[in-house]
């Protein structure tokens with residue numbers, strides 16, 4: 001692989017940036033192609049040199065958090081929408097006193113030998129390709145959740161991580177915050193007794209409204225943005241941020257929030273990173289509350305999952321309201337009716353009558369991003385190692401597959417596959433990639 005960015009000559013960059021670059025307050029992206037850049041450290045023992053793929057909300061947020069570490073140097077930014085790079089470009093330049101290199105095609109960034117690791121902050125339909133290519137290029141990855149858009153992609157990602165021995169932290173940061181680690185520790189230590197039921201939920205009332213088919217803004221390469229997904233005529237309300245409510249590019253709140261809240265249930269019911277997986281998943285759902293709208297993801301969904309060894313059920317709900325409870329959360333219900341409830345910001349232990357009981361806290365574990373940086377150096381598995389969060393992501397996809405298949409989907413944990421046909425004929429199981437994109441499964 002070449003060490004030079006293939007596609008970003010100064011002229012090409014300016015062509016792509018077009019009007020957006022002309023309006024930048026910083027001295028234009030062209031300056032990012034400094035022919036004599038300051039020396040950048042290349043050894044992971046000194047600094048972890050990072051590139052960001054997808055300069056949107058969460059990718060940029062991860063990058064800014066990592067920039068607080070003196071162990072990190074951000075060298076490059078990549079987005080298919082030049083307008084989205086502007087703020088990150090300014091902040092990285094201010095922080096390091098040098099301009100980051102800017103890429104349109106993430107594969108050119110991955111060709112760079114001096115980049116140790118990448119943050120994947122693209123929409124879900126891009127995760128598998130970005131990730132497998134990053135593994136092939138020998139990069140460690142901070143991978144946003146859910147790890148994939150469908151089941152077969154998740155399996156390919158697990159295989160790629162294993163084959164190329166990459167250190168991967170998934171952005172399920174609840175694995176590192178005190179209320180969740182306290183609740184998980186309480187359940188794991190047996191203080192709640194035998195747990196027979198878990199519940200996880202999120203409240204949804206998001207309306208996208210209607211937008212006409214129109215021409216994409218000049219700054220956005222819409223064809224690249226759609227990538228391996230099915231091509232749809234451009235509408236302004238199906239791209240940035242809103243893609244999560246379109247089943248073509250996201251999975252609705254079952255993958256968006258389910259991967260956070262179901263993750264806590266599975267962790268509480270496990271002893272470590274290997275999570276229990278359901279043998280059967282049944283679900284119903286649809287666009288029953290919000291019908292006159294461009295969104296395609298369900299606003300209402302109920303899923304019930306059966307686990308063995310230990311025997312328990314997990315109930316997942318996307319609903320309009322959850323009276324008397326936080327708008328999202330996870331609960332563990334013991335055989336005697338005691339409950340642990342946890343949400344972003346707090347946790348409770350309740351007796352069978354709903355009266356609060358005394359809690360026992362666990363030691364803090366340290367932040368999610370530092371954990372990734374530490375593991376890059378030690379080559380240990382981070383707290384949200386990809387293979388572990390793949391299991392949670394698969395459970396979320398099974399909930400969607402069951403809802404769309406209209407039946408019970410059965411899962412074989414060892415084979416990492418659906419048993420039989422039910423669920424396989426859904427977008428949550430697989431998709432035909434739009435040409436020229438293809439995904440390699442390194443099994």
Ligand SMILES: NC(=O)c1ccc[n+]([C@@H]2O[C@H](COP(=O)([O-])OP(=O)(O)OC[C@H]3O[C@@H](n4cnc5c(N)ncnc54)[C@H](O)[C@@H]3O)[C@@H](O)[C@H]2O)c1
Pocket residue numbers: 053054055056057058059078079080081084104106120121122123124126144145146171172173224225227239240241242256
């Ligand atoms: N961990 C969390 O708490 C959390 C919170 C929000 C979002 N997320 C996850 O972060 C990811 C991004 O979500 P978001 O809300 O920031 O989305 P976003 O739409 O705001 O940003 C995504 C960016 O990726 C760019 N992009 C798309 N395809 C690209 C490609 N092939 N190469 C380079 N750039 C590309 C888009 O142009 C956009 O700027 C999602 O997977 C989402 O689930 C995680």
